[in-house]
Amino acid sequence: MSRIQGRRFLGPVIVLVVAAMFGTLLVVSAGWLTKPSERLPVTAAAAGAPTSIVPDPPAPDPAPVIVRAVAPAPRPGTAQAVLATLTVRDRAALTGFKRSLFGPEDLDTDHNGCDTRNDVLRRDLTGFTLAGRSNGCAVVRGTLRDPYTGRTIGYHRGRGTAAAVAIDEAVTLRDAWRSGAQQWSQAKRAQFANDSLNLLAVDGPTAAKRAAAASWVVPNTAFRCAFAARQIAVKARYGLTVTAGERATLAHVLATCPNQPLPVAQPFRLGGGPSESTGPSPAVLQARLVARAKARAKAVARAKARAARAKARAAARAKARAARAARAAAKARARAAAARLRAANKAKWAAQAKARKAIALAKAKARAAAKAKRQAEAQARAVLRAKAKAAALAKAREAAAKAAQTPSGTTSPTTLPVLPS
Incomplete structure (x- = not known):
């Protein structure tokens, strides 16, 4: 290289x-x-001790401390506190539910001379105008700040415009029926259907959507806490139950507003707005109220009559069922007695047949014994005849032998005795 x-x-x-x-x-x-x-250490390095470039292992980190936050107890009187007192139970079936079971609509349950619909409209509408000579009852027009949607809706009384504003229940009648109202009286159900605590003036189409939907949530998020508190207040006031899912949903809504108070029912007051001079006179309005009261009384009477007829029919059906059951029981007893009689007769006939068989067997044995006796007697007679014949023959032979031994040497004719046959 x-x-x-x-x-x-x-x-x-x-x-x-x-x-x-x-x-x-x-x-x-x-x-x-x-x-x-x-x-x-400096002393070790200065002394010339052998050193290592690998550092000592680090000390283990301390175990982490887990701190769980404890949710504060709800304040007394809030919706959360009252929710915890409601009874949790599955909903009952909707069988037998009818709107008529909660009484006629728009009753005057507080007896202030005004129906429930107009009472709620006066409470929830602003800037409303009352019908003249209606004693401060009927609302002609007004403005509603809809709690369901948050929109502002104009209300005008009339066939084509009044449907824009509906009176809706916080706890629907169907929900109440499945939560305990089945056991209520007619008066209590009518009071519930017209309770101001459970009624709200809302947007009519939105209320219709709620009634048609299987599950529904208030579109206006700002009103959800107040709506949940109103439902809780109504159920607590009437002792209605909630399901586990319903309670969880209400608790989830109230988690964002733990101090939400319960609404309080206020009595309706007449008046509160200007009145129009048009309209019927107070006498006419009073006559109409009287006519409505009479019509409602007739409706209640008809309902009671229908209930009485239904009760009578039910009693008649129960009586007929009891009579049929009694007849069936009598027939069953008769069949059992006949069966016992047949069994007794069968046993009697069997005993008689057994007795006849025993008698026949005894007679057969007696006949066999008599026959055996006759045969034995016949055999005995035959033996006696044979013995007699043998004795006669022996005597004949003996006589013949004696005759043969006579001195004359002549033989006399032998005469043999006649033997018995």
């Missing part, structure tokens, strides 16, 4: 060795710089 080739070979080798040494120095210096507290 020439000098030039040797230099070419040694050059890269020297570069690699230098780079390796430089890298080692960098690693060692980086370890010391990052952990200066892990250097050897």
